[in-house]
Each structure stands twice: as structure tokens, then as C-alpha cells.
Amino acid sequence: MTATQNSTGNPFGNTISAEDIKETLAFFDTWEERYQYIIDLGKELPPMDDELKTDERLVRGCQSQVWLNTLQENDHLYFEVDSDAFIVKGLLGIILAAYNGKTIQDILDFDIEGYFETLDLIRHLSATRGNGLRALVQSIQSAARQSKG
Secondary structure, three states: OOHHHHHHHOOEOOOEOHHHHHHHHHHOOOHHHHHHHHHHHHOOOOOOOHHHOOHHHEOOOOOOOEEEEEEEEOOEEEEEEEEOOHHHHHHHHHHHHHHOOOEHHHHHHOOHHHHHHHHOOHHHOOHHHHHHHHHHHHHHHHHHHHHHO
């Protein structure tokens, strides 16, 4: 699978942007409604091939199992992710909306903490989920730094 094929099949970063997620989450009045939206986002993630779910792609520091596969095309990075937990899949979508298909420099420059703050997300997650979210972000940023050379 090439990066281009992956990017067209994954709506995050393409048809679902970080701005879209900010606007939609702001629309809901309660966190119960926001959690349901986040779970629904997870249903938009394309499935990851089982052969990609290896120990090398397992993100350490996550409460649930999370796998990350990085593909590069020119200076753009594309990500395939999966998890064994529904809410986590939605959180992965929130992160991919910010990073998937972006240039290496855009990934390194993106203010992810500001994004999480705008969404008011971290304080509504358990400490272990928040740490897992940051572990995935660190893995993506590390992949970007390695790709940059």
C-alpha cells in the first residue's frame, strides 16, 4: 500500500480536519454528547491490516493497545492507526485530524497542547488515557523528526 492510497482512504487530515473537530465538539452541550461524537469518530478510521499490528508498531504508554504505522511520500507523512478500544479509536482520529497527510515541518510545528486545550480534552480523560494520547503524539513527532533526517 502506498502513502497515496492510504491518504485517500483515511478521512482524518483530509475531509475531517482539526478545525472541523474543534467546531463540532464546541457544538455539543455536555461531555456525554462529546464522548459519543468521539466514539463515532473512531468508526471513521479505516481498518489496519492485522499483519501491521506488530510489537514494533505498538505505542508504549497507552492503557489500551494502540498500533501506529507511518508512511512517507515526499515530505508528507501518513498514518495508519488502530486500537482495541472504541473511545481510543476516536481519540486517534482527533490526533490524525491534526497530523495525517501533513508535511514533516507542519507536524513538528503544530501546537498539539494548544489543540487539546481548545478541545478541553485532557481534563476530561483519565490520567492513563491522557498519557496514552501524549505517547501517540510523541511517536508521531518522533517519526517526523526521523523522516526529516
